[in-house]
Amino acid sequence: MATCVSRLSHDGGSEIAATATHTALSRTRAPRGFSLIEVLVASAILATGLIAASRAALVATVDQGVLRDRTLARWVAHNTLAEIRLQPQQATSGAVLTQQARQGGVDFTSIAKVTATPSPLFSRVEVSVTRTGGDGYVLANAVGFSSRP
Helix, strand or coil: CCCCEEEEECHHHCEEEEECHHHHHHHHCCCCCCCHHHHHHHHHHHHHHHHHHHHHHHHHHHHHHHHHHHHHHHHHHHHHHHHHHHCHHHCCCCCEEEEEEEECCEEEEEEEEEEECCCCCEEEEEEEEEECCCCCCEEEEEEEEEECC
16 A cells, blocks of 8 residues: 655645545545445335235235135035036925035035026026135125926
8 A cells, every 4th residue: 555645835835745545545446345324225125125025925825815715615606506406306496505515625605595487497596605604705606597396
């Protein structure tokens, strides 16, 4: 590390010595590392990104569970319709059929309401499916027709 000293003469002959060591080195050498404020800003940006990513993962997980339940409930509704079509004696007008079903490890309750149609040959069947022991929120609906006995 070299020190450069220059002597200048001003009014009255006084000499001023100036060292240019710091100035010369700062122009030729890159700074080492980051400042504290740069680290804090980078940490804040990283933290914000991680919070957003974890929130997105949480929402995706919850949505996946709801979609799974709705899909399974739709299968239960269509299975209930198929059972009523296979046993037309259940399709008497005004009947309300309640069944418990287990699909994909989840318990569901299906309620089938049978109503008359203008045709004497068919009955309209409306099936709604909720989760057993749940809040009563209907996860799936299905409407079909069955022959009358």
